[in-house]
Amino acid sequence: MTKITEVPSPFCGIGTDDLTIQVDGLSIKVAENGCAVNTPAFEQAITDTAPRVDGKEVSLQHAINRAAKILKAANQPVIGGCATDVNGMRALMALADRNGAVVDNMNFTGAKRNFLAMQDSGWMNTTLAEIKNRCDLFIVFGCDLEAFSPRFYERYLWNKESMFMDDTSAREVIYIGKAPSGDASTSPNKTKAQVLECADTDLPEVTSVLKALIKGNPVFAEQVAGIAIADLQEIADKLKAATYGVVTWAAGALDFSQAELTVQTICELVKDVNASGVRCSGFPLGGKEGDQTANQVCGWQTGYPARMRFSSDIPEYDPFLYDINAMFANGEADAFLWVQSFNSSAVPPHGGKIPTIVVARSGMVFEEEPDIFIPVGTPGIDHSGHAYRLDNVVAIRLKKLRDSGLPSTAEVLTAIEQALVI
Amino acid sequence: MLTKLTGGIVYDPANKVNGKKKDIYIKDGKIVTKPRNVEPDKEYNITGKVVMAGAIDLHTHIGGGKGNIARMLMPENHRIDAVAHTDIKRAGTGHAMPSTFVTGYRYAEMGYTAAFEPAVLPINARQAHMEMGDVPMLDKGGYVMLGSDDYFLRMMTAKKDQQAINDYVAWTLRAAQGVGIKVVNPGGISAFKFNQRQLDLDEKNSHYNVTPRDILKSLATAVKELGIKHPLHVHGSNLGVPGNIQTTLDSIAGVDGLPMHLTHVQFHSYGTEGDFKFSSGAAQIAESINKNKNMSVDVGQIMFGQTITASGDNQRQYANHQFSNPNKWVCMDIECDAGCGLVPFKYRDQNFVNALQWAIGLEIFLLVKDPWRIFLTTDHPNGAPFSSYPHLIRLLMDKSFRNDMLATIHPEAQKMSTLGSIDREYSMQEIAILTRAGAAKITGLVGRGSLGKDSWADITVYTENENREKMFEKPDYVFKDGELVVKDGEVVKTVWGTTHVVRPEYDKSVEKDLKKYFDKYMTMKMGNFAISDDEITEDGRGSITVHPTVGEKV
Secondary structure: OEEEEEEOOOOOOOOOOOEEEEEEOOEEEEEEOOOOOHHHHHHOOOOOOOOEEOOEEOOHHHHHHHHHHHHHHOOOEEEEEEEOOHHHHHHHHHHHHHHOOEEEEOOHHHHHHHHHHHHHHEEEEOOHHHHHHHOOEEEEEOOOHHHHOOOHHHHHOOOOOOOOOOOHHHOEEEEEEOOOOOOOOOOOOOOOOEEEEOOHHHHHHHHHHHHHHHHOOOOOOOEEOOEEHHHHHHHHHHHHHOOOEEEEEEHHHOOOOOOHHHHHHHHHHHHHHHHOOOOEEEEEEOOOOOHHHHHHHHHHHHOOOOEEEOOOOOOEEOOOOOOHHHHHHOOOOOEEEEEEOOOOOOOOOOOOOOOEEEEEEOOOOOOOOOOEEEEEOOEOOOEOEEEEOOOOOOEEEEOOOOOOOOOOHHHHHHHHHHHHOO | OEEEEEEEEEEEHHHOEEEEEEEEEEEOOEEEOOOOOOOOOEEEEOOOOEEEEOEEEOOOOOOOHHHHHHHHHOHHHHHOOEEOOOOOOOOEEOOOOOOHHHHHHHHHHOOEEEEEEEEEOHHHHHHHHHHHHOOOOOEEEEEEEEOOOHHHHHHHHOOOOHHHHHHHHHHHHHHHOOOEEEEEOOOHHHHHHOOOOOOOOOOOOOOOOOOHHHHHHHHHHHHHHHOOOOOEEEEOOOOOOOOOHHHHHHHHHHOOOOOEEEOOHHHHOEEOOOOOOOEEOHHHHHHHHHHOOOEEEEOOOOOOEEEEEEEOOHHHHHHHHHHOOOOOEEEEEEOOOEEEEEEEEEEOOOOHHHHHHHHHHHHHHHHOOOHHHEEOOOOOOOOOOHHHHHHHHHHHHOHHHHHHHHOOOOHHHHHHOOHHHOOOOOOHHHHHHHHHHHHHHHHOOOOOOOOOOOOEOOEEEEOOOOOHHHHHHOOOEEEEOOEEEEEOOEEOOOOOOOEEEEOOOOOOOHHHHHHHHHHHHOOOOHHHHOOOHHHHHOOOOOOEEEEOOOOOOO
């Protein structure tokens, strides 16, 4: 039995790296600092070790050759999931480039709301350590933060010591939209978060009015979506009185039509607070299933985030057209590769009657067996690697914790790419 | 394998060879003297062609988080410059902020064999190295940014002694795998987080009570005492502010003769004369550089057209967002470490300020006398994309072309500039100093930027052409570590360069306080912060080259 400390997690998105892990052969136990997201993700047992073709166990080389054959024969291959570490994503991009494939990260439909806003008008954002040390006012738009990330408050707002605040429990937390599902946002001095509840679909209106109030524009209504204008005015005043206000949202949770405009309103109201002479920053929540990693690597290798294609030999980006689910619905794809190194319950969407290859974490259970399944090791457990945290600045160095013999995603995808040219 | 380049005209200032016909022999990746009684396995007849070492860009934003935000911010700027894959090249995109592969190919296709990322935030260094790990063809390295990080500022406030500062600087340099130390708007990035919207050289950071002058002095001393060959790399205070020439001159005086490199000095050489209250400080800055032998500069020339400015200086970038074109911009506060700001710019020749910026850069190039202390940069992508270097070289080498260009810019800017009266034309040898020998020397590289015996065979061969832009944009051959990688301006083989680092000694006990600081205030463990060598080398392509500190034996 070995005990490994300061283990970073690629699962929770907030880059928790204080886990203590006990390894006994292939079995893993989170001994310290686990949470509802990380503990099961680390402790999940290895079930599959052999690749399968048409449901029958085969050698790795056989599975790789068959995968290459399918991709090579396709007119429009698509690669979905894209949930892996940096080296896995590098290999995925090389394969896609050679194969003329579409690359579509599984969380892009949420992330696109951020990219559309950012690519249209930009934003002013901050990162976790700044929040931990500076933030005195924290506003959450339309997201149940503690369900998203159970240890966020404990690590980044209710930290005992901070460089620039004498008493972190004096931090003020406000929810606009969804109410929190638990008490994580209640401060150590027992102050509960203020909640201005409204439906997600009312957020466009509520955020627009808040923005108008920050700018000092006249608002004649008395309430918006059941929230009194006076209450919103109070929030506008608090933002302008704060030392370092932070406004957060999760693009994935803003699941309504044209939510990118709401993201944009939030980002613009942050700019308005800064223009009024006070510091304030945005903080987009994401970073799960390797989504920041996929966008970062795709970004530096092609200039575009991870919904793009190589079909015409050049990188092309379109946040709507290259949505693989839309492509499946339109019958536009004729081979499908799903890559998911982290989460065995994230099964591929149904691609229709096209050949399907799955390169995924051991233990994935399918309703319909794919043509090819290659189980791979998990970055940060079975091999070392790199993954991005939600704030997109910090890449964490993932550790190898055990020797499972499972190949890495990078090894499998590189082998498929090489088999394409034979 | 022995390779011979026969009959070239060699410009090798590192070895005082100035336009001399000379054969070059390459064996095992390095340049060797003519071996006796051995026939070359491969000979290139380059009679009459110009031979230089591979070019080195000592300041270009090619890797790191802000660059990737710059890429993502401007999809429309990539669409106009899509690059298809070939059998040996990966697909990618240009233009202002190209993808990593295209960056490597385009640099190599202009005869460059090394490029240095000048703004590596320690907390983002891992990303910088991963991005540079995906830049083919080039050697690379980074300057590690300090000076607005809270750990350093706390040390300054606590009046820690210089030795403690030195240990921290060396520890950070090692952890971030850098080759030099950079400071950006000293203390100003931190000040912006405390809502100070500007910070003059002698103005105190409101929380730390420390001035930019204190920071410059402390870091320049650390770099000197640690024996780091590259002088403190300084992006000064008040970037882009009319009248900042005084700040820049005061900064030079403020380091008391310690080695200092002022980067993109064009952006820091503005006066307030004339009807538009914006004028050239080039003559003053050049005079100061000429006089102070401890100083070196790179210019950060601007070129007309669309680009994006990417900087660690979020305080100044926030102020400059009013000029954003197209109107979208990003600012970030980052991890109690630094910040960044991305502001797209469209420099226009009929805009008075832009036109004068263009002239100021060229004036500085032509008025600074010692070519060993000035370097050819556009601060890619901030002044212009690096792909404009051949055009810039023509502006420096060809007076009549330069004056033709001058005649096309905003008329008031023409009147405000002395450019038309400057006769100097750069010689071939001087270009080789700026872009090769001098750049290697000031970055502390051993065995690069030189065509002498035992140097690595990074070699560029050009066909002489009076149109210097045409000449420098398409070399006949480029060799990287002795291998032919570019022929007729096209990549013929993909190779992967090394990562240059420097590792001064430090007292390991520095980690005691750092560990406490990380545990209390940071969001990652100290042990997970430092970048191990295998992170750079494990992909089988990367390697690390450690260069000596001053006085250390090779």
